Amino acid sequence: MVFTPSPLEKVWLTGLPTVMSEKALGVADSAIAHWEAYLKYPTHEPGRDAVFLPGIHKRLGELYETKGEAQKAIYDRVKAINPKLGVGWHIWHNNSFNPIYRAEQDLAEMAPYSDFLKIVMYHNCAGERMADYINSVGTSYYSDIPKQQLLEFHYRVMGYGKEPVLTDLPAAGFSADYVYRETKRAKEALKNSKTKLWPGIDIDIPTESGHSKCTPAGTKAAVLAAFQGGADGVILSRKYSEMKLENLRAAGAALKEMGIS
Numbered sequence: 617m618v619f620t621p622s623p624l625e626k627v628w629l630t631g632l633p634t635v636m637s638e639k640a641l642g643v644a645d646s647a648i649a650h651w652e653a654y655l656k657y658p659t660h661e662p663g664r665d666a667v668f669l670p671g672i673h674k675r676l677g678e679l680y681e682t683k684g685e686a687q688k689a690i691y692d693r694v695k696a697i698n699p700k701l702g703v704g705w706h707i708w709h710n711n712s713f714n715p716i717y718r719a720e721q722d723l724a725e726m727a728p729y730s731d732f733l734k735i736v737m738y739h740n741c742a743g744e745r746m747a748d749y750i751n752s753v754g755t756s757y758y759s760d761i762p763k764q765q766l767l768e769f770h771y772r773v774m775g776y777g778k779e780p781v782l783t784d785l786p787a788a789g790f791s792a793d794y795v796y797r798e799t800k801r802a803k804e805a806l807k808n809s810k811t812k813l814w815p816g817i818d819i820d821i822p823t824e825s826g827h828s829k830c831t832p833a834g835t836k837a838a839v840l841a842a843f844q845g846g847a848d849g850v851i852l853s854r855k856y857s858e859m860k861l862e863n864l865r866a867a868g869a870a871l872k873e874m875g876i877s
Contacts, residue, residue: 799845
């Protein structure tokens with residue numbers, strides 16, 4: 617395809633090293649913002665994009681590495697090699713317990729360098745893990761707050777519905793409503809983006825003796841809740857060797873009920 621290069625593209629076609637190109641354009645001090653802006657408006661012309669986009673992704677990867685922004689760097693390195701490869705991230709379970717950590721996970725900001733996000737929403741082991749978190753922070757920087765009140769505070773600021781009290785939490789786990797609320801919240805944060813949301817669903821992740829265990833009914837309810845919240849798909853977690861077949865079948869039954877499988 618024949619196309620007429622823009623002034624920016626002419627600089628690339630001269631074969632100048634990238635740093636010199638940035639200096640020639642007068643953008644050496646703000647190169648990341650400059651190339652990010654260029655990528656926001658691809659031409660969708662096969663001849664032009666095939667020539668310039670891989671090189672720009674490669675350069676952004678180098679610049680992100682320099683700034684220590686590892687995820688952006690990985691994304692652009694991968695896209696420079698093969699633009700068709702998907703790149704995404706696992707957001708660990710602390711996102712469901714610690715409101716400070718959650719506030720740091722700006723999904724809208726992550727979307728431009730995320731083809732998908734696997735956000736952990738392990739409903740069953742969440743009870744044990746939330747109780748451990750409350751007992752930990754409740755003896756340190758929140759030590760002046762009674763632990764049940766501290767749990768209620770976290771439920772409130774995290775936007776959860778009626779979940780178990782602290783004494784019952786490890787043995788009860790979280791409800792499917794937790795999965796629905798977290799999925800809906802994340803999907804709203806990703807609106808108007810290309811990023812797919814794939815919640816991680818707990819299937820037999822080990823818990824302590826006497827604590828909540830996965831059941832077919834609970835597994836099915838969690839999968840249904842994820843799709844009701846707007847999920848693009850789910851990732852059954854963590855690994856097949858842990859999973860009981862009856863709970864895997866329950867996940868499949870949820871998909872069949874929704875006409876997905």
